[in-house]
Amino acid sequence: MPTRHFPLVFMINFSALSKRYGPLEAVRELTFQVEPGEVYALLGPNGAGKTTALRCLATLLKPSSGSAYVCGVDVSVDPLGARRRIAFLSSSMGLYQRLSAKELVTYFGRLHGLKGVVLSRRVDEMVELFAIGDFSGRLCGKLSTGQRQRVSLARALVHDPPVLILDEPTLGLDVLSGRTIHDFIVQERGRGKTILLSTHQMEEVDLLADRVGIMRRGELVAEGSPTELVQRLGAPNLARAFLALMSDWALVPGTGQA
Amino acid sequence: MTSAWWVVFRKELRETLRDRRTLFVMIAVPVLLYPVLLIGAEQLFLFGARNLEGETSPVAVVGDPPTTLLDLVDASETLVLTAVPGDLVEAIRSDVVTAVAVVGVANDPDGTREVTLLFDAASDRSQRGRAQLSSVVGAWRDTVLVRRLRDRGLPATFALPVALADSSIARPADMGGYTLGRILPLLLVMMTVLGAFYPAIDLAAGEKERGTLETLLTAPVPAGAIVAGKFATVALIGVIAAGLNLGSMLLTFQTGALQVTQAIGLDVSMPLAAVALIFLTLVPLAVLFGAVFLGLAVRSGSFKEAQNALTPVYILALFPAMLPIFPGIDFSPLLAATPVAGVAFFFRDLMSGDASWGLGGLVLASTTVYAGLALVFAARAFGSERVLFGGDETADVPSERWTSRWFKRAASDRVPSREAALAFVAAIAVLFFFGGIRLQIAYGETGLLAAEWLLLFVPALLFVGVGRYDPRGTLSLRAPRTGHLLAGLLLIAGALPMIWLIGWLQSFVLPIPYELLEGLEELVTAQSWGRFFWLILILAVTPAFCEEIVFRGVLLGGTRTLDPWRIIALNGLVFGAFHLSFETVIRFLPTALLGALIAWAVWRTGSIWVGMLMHFLNNATIVVLTSLPAMREFLSDPEAPPPLWLVPVGALVLGLGMVLLDRSATFEVEQTAHAVRGP
Numbered sequence A: 001m002p003t004r005h006f007p008l009v010f011m012i013n014f015s016a017l018s019k020r021y022g023p024l025e026a027v028r029e030l031t032f033q034v035e036p037g038e039v040y041a042l043l044g045p046n047g048a049g050k051t052t053a054l055r056c057l058a059t060l061l062k063p064s065s066g067s068a069y070v071c072g073v074d075v076s077v078d079p080l081g082a083r084r085r086i087a088f089l090s091s092s093m094g095l096y097q098r099l100s101a102k103e104l105v106t107y108f109g110r111l112h113g114l115k116g117v118v119l120s121r122r123v124d125e126m127v128e129l130f131a132i133g134d135f136s137g138r139l140c141g142k143l144s145t146g147q148r149q150r151v152s153l154a155r156a157l158v159h160d161p162p163v164l165i166l167d168e169p170t171l172g173l174d175v176l177s178g179r180t181i182h183d184f185i186v187q188e189r190g191r192g193k194t195i196l197l198s199t200h201q202m203e204e205v206d207l208l209a210d211r212v213g214i215m216r217r218g219e220l221v222a223e224g225s226p227t228e229l230v231q232r233l234g235a236p237n238l239a240r241a242f243l244a245l246m247s248d249w250a251l252v253p254g255t256g257q258a
Numbered sequence B: 001m002t003s004a005w006w007v008v009f010r011k012e013l014r015e016t017l018r019d020r021r022t023l024f025v026m027i028a029v030p031v032l033l034y035p036v037l038l039i040g041a042e043q044l045f046l047f048g049a050r051n052l053e054g055e056t057s058p059v060a061v062v063g064d065p066p067t068t069l070l071d072l073v074d075a076s077e078t079l080v081l082t083a084v085p086g087d088l089v090e091a092i093r094s095d096v097v098t099a100v101a102v103v104g105v106a107n108d109p110d111g112t113r114e115v116t117l118l119f120d121a122a123s124d125r126s127q128r129g130r131a132q133l134s135s136v137v138g139a140w141r142d143t144v145l146v147r148r149l150r151d152r153g154l155p156a157t158f159a160l161p162v163a164l165a166d167s168s169i170a171r172p173a174d175m176g177g178y179t180l181g182r183i184l185p186l187l188l189v190m191m192t193v194l195g196a197f198y199p200a201i202d203l204a205a206g207e208k209e210r211g212t213l214e215t216l217l218t219a220p221v222p223a224g225a226i227v228a229g230k231f232a233t234v235a236l237i238g239v240i241a242a243g244l245n246l247g248s249m250l251l252t253f254q255t256g257a258l259q260v261t262q263a264i265g266l267d268v269s270m271p272l273a274a275v276a277l278i279f280l281t282l283v284p285l286a287v288l289f290g291a292v293f294l295g296l297a298v299r300s301g302s303f304k305e306a307q308n309a310l311t312p313v314y315i316l317a318l319f320p321a322m323l324p325i326f327p328g329i330d331f332s333p334l335l336a337a338t339p340v341a342g343v344a345f346f347f348r349d350l351m352s353g354d355a356s357w358g359l360g361g362l363v364l365a366s367t368t369v370y371a372g373l374a375l376v377f378a379a380r381a382f383g384s385e386r387v388l389f390g391g392d393e394t395a396d397v398p399s400e401r402w403t404s405r406w407f408k409r410a411a412s413d414r415v416p417s418r419e420a421a422l423a424f425v426a427a428i429a430v431l432f433f434f435g436g437i438r439l440q441i442a443y444g445e446t447g448l449l450a451a452e453w454l455l456l457f458v459p460a461l462l463f464v465g466v467g468r469y470d471p472r473g474t475l476s477l478r479a480p481r482t483g484h485l486l487a488g489l490l491l492i493a494g495a496l497p498m499i500w501l502i503g504w505l506q507s508f509v510l511p512i513p514y515e516l517l518e519g520l521e522e523l524v525t526a527q528s529w530g531r532f533f534w535l536i537l538i539l540a541v542t543p544a545f546c547e548e549i550v551f552r553g554v555l556l557g558g559t560r561t562l563d564p565w566r567i568i569a570l571n572g573l574v575f576g577a578f579h580l581s582f583e584t585v586i587r588f589l590p591t592a593l594l595g596a597l598i599a600w601a602v603w604r605t606g607s608i609w610v611g612m613l614m615h616f617l618n619n620a621t622i623v624v625l626t627s628l629p630a631m632r633e634f635l636s637d638p639e640a641p642p643p644l645w646l647v648p649v650g651a652l653v654l655g656l657g658m659v660l661l662d663r664s665a666t667f668e669v670e671q672t673a674h675a676v677r678g679p
């Protein structure tokens, strides 16, 4: 393994985090760190435990053992403090059907303690940033998937946190809307934000990620920059590397059983 | 900093008030319900007062009738004097007249004149004509008697040493308005609780289902604040619903905007202080159910699941609220401390103007305590990630697995075709008609028992066995859920009064044959416990098994491919027709309706056990009622209408049963899926 220079403070730090649902161990001894300004992609097949790991980080689930830190804050010890430092975009994109786009963003601004002029200015910024203006008065239940995704992002970022957690941010979007999200991620990275995202899409990883963590059955099976991974596994591209990793794993006797 | 719960509350309230369903339950229903109810009560009252004897009968008077008699017949509003040219008997048979008075010749002015009334005892029309003619002849006899007495200088009372008269103390008010007044507390409780129903589901389970809970919980707000905000919304909606219902109710009944309130003797004039007090007790009630519903809804994964969880609670909550409907229950401290019942009784007493302040305080205090407990229940759910993100341990039920495997091995999933099922039922009907009646004549009640088991139950099992059909699918042998059985119980409890009402309404069209009035009573009257259990065995347990397995088993199983309403209508019709073999035509409609209701329940749940329970409950109730001495007297007149208070209660319970069954049953959805998949 090539030696790496670790900065003193990680923006995101998973330390031997495990999460079980009854008998099922969805995440097992997960350990990795994300540096400031880095885009880190979690890659893995369905059911690998990506969402579970992200939810633990976002304080939605309590880790069964181990811990996770956001900006040095232990999410189990100070969940509210952790929540103030993150923007969480869930893959379900849940929006309140009977609130307008603007009302929704305002609501989350209020929940984050913003008010008065600061709140309205911030909401206007978000409306502009995500080009919501055209439909800011329309009820969220009536928006298209792409529009909903933009409102979701505005909702998640209204309190301007340093860390972004995006669970499959381009799920169900067309190429154009997906591009908008990609541009947004690049832009936020440029503004110094730390981004942890999960995805199934190799192009997304190639395009955006500084580093990739590949998960399988709750465990991190490989980690590194996309080029590193491709080299290490001797594959022509990341997709092949990923497939190799998955099938290789399945061939090792005794590991297929959960 | 603005409190987080306040932020949540304002948003939830805004969103809830944009929900059409909530608005409908909260505003449209109360605005419409009470006027409609009042008009309905009035109609029922007017209908009940209609005079059955008011119909006219054509009659003839022949022989040597004096003009005084003819004048009386002419003057009678119920009789139409008709000339009969030819044969008297033929005239009655062909319905030209209903009855004929053949008046003999008066030989002696002080003697007796013979009057013979010709009529057809087999015709109800003729019987009624005879009765009406008889009373006119009786009146004429009295005038002759009075004249004879006067001629001799005696007073008219000479021949009437004793005057005996019946006088019913029932006022018209006892029928319509009074009952309605007793139902109002139930309605108010019902609507208040209903007001909290949908908002609770929407704010908890709905939020989970749409995935918004996940984003909400990433906001730096303690779970307690979220619960508090949501709960405040649900409770407030309940309180608003209560207020609107109370307002609409008072406007309808108290302002006298509709004159009928006086006509049917309904008087709900309450002082303003009493209205305020009722409202005050409804607030903790709304709080209580807001919290209970929220706590349950948040534990459910989806809207549908939450409805299934909340509906039985809602129904159970209404039972205590029904208590004030029954006369003779005094408001006691125990009742005051009973959830829901306290509020309902307090309302009843406030309406009648003799409420106790002490008990009112107790109601307020106890309901507040319950509301607090319910709030803890709700709050705990929001602290638990298991509840919020569902630790879906799909618990395997070994016994169910085992039975399904066993049946799969035993048979294919073949069910009888429509033709096969109908042919089987037709064959069995013929068999029962000839064999069963004979057994019954020869061996009496034992014969009936044997006929049911040997001619219905055994053939049904043979049919399934010989045909190598899948017993589970053919006979709907799915195990029922508690919700199904509870729904079956409610359906029958509600259907009994409705069927009674229908039978009574039908009696205007199809009169009850006189010979039936005594015969039926004899059969189902138990004088001893032994006899009682025997009657339950032959009249309730046996039909529940034997008739269900034929009609809701084979017939329903074989017709499942039809449209739902066809399946149910066909089942009811065949069930009704089958009973023609040992009952009279007047029972057809009630029996068919009962059959259709049970068929629906079994079709919807896929469980014949629900049908057996319903059939048993229906028949057993009748045996119990006719065996109680007090009831026997009450029921001895089969032409009597059901007590009016029973009708709305029955309709309500029936409706609740339907809702519960509809909510808790998922079977037909699977069936449809199966039908789409299968050829």
Ligand SMILES: Nc1ncnc2c1ncn2[C@@H]1O[C@H](COP(=O)(O)OP(=O)(O)OP(=O)(O)O)[C@@H](O)[C@H]1O
Binding pocket: A021, A024, A026, A044, A045, A046, A047, A048, A049, A050, A051, A052, A053, B389, B390, B391, B392
């Ligand atoms: N609430 C829960 N209760 C029980 N098991 C769960 C729960 N949530 C997830 N799981 C299980 O945990 C495992 C990991 O699920 P997770 O959603 O984290 O995977 P994922 O990598 O996000 O998959 P996908 O790519 O499909 O989104 C799966 O086997 C899943 O069935």
Ligand SMILES: [Mg+2]
Binding pocket: A050, A051, A052, A091, A167
């Ligand atoms: Mg996922």
